[in-house]
Amino acid sequence: MTTISAATQQATAAVPPVGRQDVNRKRLARMGWLFAAPALIFVAGVTIFPILYSVLMSVRNVTVSGSGFAQSGITWANYSAVIHSSVWRYALVFTIVYTIVTVAVELALGTMIALVLERLAGGRGWMMALLLIPWSMITVINAELWGYIYEATYGALQAIFGALGLGHPNVLGTSTPAIIGMMVADIWKTTPFVAIIVLAGLVMLPGDVYEAAEIDGSSGWSTFWRITVPLLRPTLALAVMFRVLQAFGLFDLPYVLTGGGPGTATTSLAVLGYKAMFQNLDFGGGAAVATSTALLVLLGCLLSLRTFRVQVGKENT
Amino acid sequence: MRNRKRTGWHRVINGVNISTFFVVIFIGAPMYWLIASSFKTPANIGVDPPQWFPNPLSTANYKSAFVQYDFGIYFRNSLIVTLIATALVLVMGTLAGYALGRLPMRGKFTMLVALLMISVFPEIALIAPLYLLLRHLGWLNSYQALIIPYTAFNLPFAIWILRNYMLGIPKEMEETGRIDGASPLRTVWSIILPQSLPGIFTAGIFCFTACWTEFLMALTFNISNNFRTIPVGVSQFGTIDVTPYATIFAAAVVATVPIGILVFIFRKFVISGLTSGAVKG
Numbered sequence: 001m002t003t004i005s006a007a008t009q010q011a012t013a014a015v016p017p018v019g020r021q022d023v024n025r026k027r028l029a030r031m032g033w034l035f036a037a038p039a040l041i042f043v044a045g046v047t048i049f050p051i052l053y054s055v056l057m058s059v060r061n062v063t064v065s066g067s068g069f070a071q072s073g074i075t076w077a078n079y080s081a082v083i084h085s086s087v088w089r090y091a092l093v094f095t096i097v098y099t100i101v102t103v104a105v106e107l108a109l110g111t112m113i114a115l116v117l118e119r120l121a122g123g124r125g126w127m128m129a130l131l132l133i134p135w136s137m138i139t140v141i142n143a144e145l146w147g148y149i150y151e152a153t154y155g156a157l158q159a160i161f162g163a164l165g166l167g168h169p170n171v172l173g174t175s176t177p178a179i180i181g182m183m184v185a186d187i188w189k190t191t192p193f194v195a196i197i198v199l200a201g202l203v204m205l206p207g208d209v210y211e212a213a214e215i216d217g218s219s220g221w222s223t224f225w226r227i228t229v230p231l232l233r234p235t236l237a238l239a240v241m242f243r244v245l246q247a248f249g250l251f252d253l254p255y256v257l258t259g260g261g262p263g264t265a266t267t268s269l270a271v272l273g274y275k276a277m278f279q280n281l282d283f284g285g286g287a288a289v290a291t292s293t294a295l296l297v298l299l300g301c302l303l304s305l306r307t308f309r310v311q312v313g314k315e316n317t
Numbered sequence: 318m319r320n321r322k323r324t325g326w327h328r329v330i331n332g333v334n335i336s337t338f339f340v341v342i343f344i345g346a347p348m349y350w351l352i353a354s355s356f357k358t359p360a361n362i363g364v365d366p367p368q369w370f371p372n373p374l375s376t377a378n379y380k381s382a383f384v385q386y387d388f389g390i391y392f393r394n395s396l397i398v399t400l401i402a403t404a405l406v407l408v409m410g411t412l413a414g415y416a417l418g419r420l421p422m423r424g425k426f427t428m429l430v431a432l433l434m435i436s437v438f439p440e441i442a443l444i445a446p447l448y449l450l451l452r453h454l455g456w457l458n459s460y461q462a463l464i465i466p467y468t469a470f471n472l473p474f475a476i477w478i479l480r481n482y483m484l485g486i487p488k489e490m491e492e493t494g495r496i497d498g499a500s501p502l503r504t505v506w507s508i509i510l511p512q513s514l515p516g517i518f519t520a521g522i523f524c525f526t527a528c529w530t531e532f533l534m535a536l537t538f539n540i541s542n543n544f545r546t547i548p549v550g551v552s553q554f555g556t557i558d559v560t561p562y563a564t565i566f567a568a569a570v571v572a573t574v575p576i577g578i579l580v581f582i583f584r585k586f587v588i589s590g591l592t593s594g595a596v597k598g
Contacts, residue, residue: 025421028421031420032416032417032420032422032425035413035415035416035501036412036416036422036428038412039409039410039412040413042409043432043435043469043472045469046465046466046468046469046470047443047470048435049446050450051442051443053446054443054445054446112336116333116336117340127340129580130341131344132583133573133580134348136530136576136580138530138548138569138572140532140549140551141351141548141566144551144552145347145350145351146347147560147562148350149347149350151562154363154365155367158365159367188343188344188347241437245437246437249439249441251440251441251533252533270440273441274441274537283445286445290439290442290443290444291442293439293441293442294441297438301434308433308434309430
């Protein structure tokens with residue numbers, strides 16, 4: 001039943017129910033909705049309605065008083081303020097650049113690690129455990145750990161640099177080093193997980209293709225680019241898409257490691273939205289920042305709709 | 318097969334082992350630094366050059382995490398919120414995953430794409446309306462303030478994992494149950510559930526980790542010290558001027574214990590998943 005594609009499914013449904021098979025199908029479909037209902041209602045109630053409310057809030061005058069919030073009118077002032085603010089524009093560019101760089105590095109390093117581990121003769125289980133630990137680490141703690149490493153007067157990094165005669169850098173004190181330092185912390189935490197996903201994809205690849213390539217005298221490098229990469233593409237596409245969309249919500253790391261600074265050098269869209277709402281109590285403006293972030297993610301989702309579809313439809317075709 | 322052939326080449330064996338060594342250093346060095354620093358005495362945490370090996374070893378930081386900073390409270394809160402949310406996700410997710418994976422529902426294709434999209438939606442977009450809603454209900458500073466959003470946020474991905482896993486179960490098995498006249502719930506309980514345990518475990522690990530590490534909502538919704546979870550509690554250690562790194566790292570080591578145990582068990586599932594894939598290939 002599950003092997004029937006969506007198209008044939010609709011075609012069968014269009015035929016009036018005559019045989020026992022169809023009655024049975026209807027009963028099973030009803031049961032399916034019954035089973036799925038609690039989860040679907042829960043998810044819709046806690047995510048979709050707040051999203052709509054957030055959109056509404058972003059086009060209203062929200063005023064905060066001692067007793068609560070008041071909303072009035074319909075206004076584009078929040079969006080206009082956001083778009084004309086240089087801080088928002090910087091946060092947008094920063095978030096996009098940060099996302100592209102970290103995901104690209106994580107993918108390249110993760111694939112390299114996976115290729116190495118695939119050839120590893122023994123101890124793969126232990127390597128797996130080692131790879132899973134950074135992934136499961138609380139991001140706040142990861143931020144504190146790198147904060148200690150980057151500390152300007154007694155951190156490990158300045159000591160190592162000093163011993164090598166490279167001076168004593170104050171990583172988090174200046175903009176560009178702070179951004180790079182944050183990227184390193186992110187790459188350290190996330191690359192192992194990308195490696196696991198790629199490794200799982202690698203192991204699933206059919207072995208006979210490689211044997212054929214070997215007989216044809218294909219070299220390691222060209223085998224990688226002409227066979228491994230194309231076959232891995234669905235796995236890589238899903239990993240990239242998830243990472244890109246997640247990285248766009250970047251909050252924990254800059255909030256704890258740098259506080260968005262120095263200045264606003266590491267202020268991501270999420271940090272900006274949070275500070276607007278909960279430190280400056282500008283809920284309309286914060287909602288506008290949040291909604292614009294959400295719209296960008298939605299745009300990303302729609303652009304990668306094909307990847308989603310391929311994933312869902314893989315077993316259905 | 319492929320692996321055996323590759324490892325036969327001596328040059329590759331060396332290359333692989335050296336690369337593995339660098340991978341271990343790359344991942345292990347910061348982890349070593351965290352654990353080692355948690356055992357330094359408070360005076361030695363801030364010396365330059367840093368102590369590469371803690372000397373003398375001290376457990377003072379572990380004590381201060383629990384006594385001076387209420388780490389015990391944060392740990393308890395994290396455990397309550399995470400366990401309840403994970404249980405809710407697994408119960409609802411298993412039923413929904415079964416329905417979307419194995420029952421002939423119309424529109425389940427669209428439903429799955431929508432769920433996948435929700436699972437990558439940024440939290441920041443929902444934080445303000447959820448805050449106002451919780452405030453309206455008087456639920457700020459409570460366990461349900463976190464349990465409800467955590468459940469909703471982790472359900473889509475759990476459904477996705479479980480649905481994929483259940484697609485692989487041969488359908489003759491549940492048909493036997495149906496012919497025997499077992500009720501639908503019974504079919505799920507006694508035929509589907511035992512077959513899906515590895516999938517349920519994987520979904521559980523993902524959910525547990527996500528709840529255990531979540532920061533933004535916990536920071537916003539639960540301001541009272543009695544309802545803070547580990548990530549928020551740890552981020553508030555110390556004062557504006559002083560960050561007590563050693564105490565934070567001691568707390569970090571303790572916080573990793575539950576997840577470390579799960580990951581250690583999970584490791585075997587990852588391998589079994591990988592090797593079964595290799596057999597198929």
